Amino acid sequence: MLFAAGLGTRMRPLTDDRPKPLIEVGGQTLLDRALFVAREAGAGPIVVNSHYKGQMIADHLAGQDIAISDEADLLLDTGGGLRKALPLLGEGPVVTLNPDVVWRGANPVAALHAAWDGARMDALLMLVPLAQTTGRVGGGDFSTDDAGRLMRKGDLVYGGVQMLNPARLAEIPDQVFSLNKLWDLQIAAGRAFGTVYGGQWCDLGRPETIPLAEAMLNGG
Template structure:
């Protein structure tokens, strides 16, 4: 499968680090955050990656180039204006093709093994869920066997990790412009079209300086 990394956010909660550096290039334990994803995807056998960008996006292209240094072929989807997650993916679909693809939020860090991911069978999406972090205690969705359903604030609700496999058919009927991904996923869930799994390893949403320090601690413990 091809993969897409979402890298268009401004990272406003991580200022001043992100005033002059795009969030995916912020160093974590001496390595830009996005490189952890690229190396993990390459190790899982992925060869083609699409990266969308907006804020300081040229820096991302200049740093990563064509991806050959990671054993990858990288193509870019530049956004002149913020398109949110759904709109950004929709704009990049011509680069991703007609087959299901891996989607990764560029601002998370995880030890999840991407080689475990497979195209969803008879579903439009497959989501990797994690235990709720302290800053998102209500969670997002629940697992009912291998099926994902809306959380509804009930016990057992988990957090969407930002790692998934999406079928381009999920975006059927969408139009260019800014829109969110979550309503598309919830609509598919209501039709029983979303599967999922629970990753119980490390995962951090690197949205603040405090969580950046947490990732550096975790990486240090693994060294």
């Protein structure tokens, strides 16, 4: 699932006339870059959610074998959005991608698939060492223990790509909620893990990060 429903407020004025996933970096939209990552890794079926200027997302994806989870009536955040999309995704585990990041190196979805162990994992997050990030504001999000189990706080940044078992979404009563609530359940159960990315990563959070991402992609 690709999360494309956000308002993109930090990217204004670029998002005044388009949703954030349709901003171009290096001549390619963020949405198309994320779709390439998913397809190259063999992920499918693919679902994209939409809210802000959702018709532009639908028009951009027209003719492709991609389902749209329409959140025009209510923006559900990542947790609520994923739960709404589950009938379109089918049985888990599922992969979620944030299109507003750019990767340079190995395919992160393929790396997650290779490291996934459903017998002991309910979540596997792709983490990036703070020193390998570009455009990041603030510190890290997580650390891991010797077995790779996820812990809050540390110098590892969540890269916006994960593989997870969505079953426990049913335990969360809220309609609108972040996937952080699901992670907290999985962390408490000792079933949330992280794997560290070996390449480079850029957070496309603000207009000034676009040239940084393009320089990174060009080897800078």
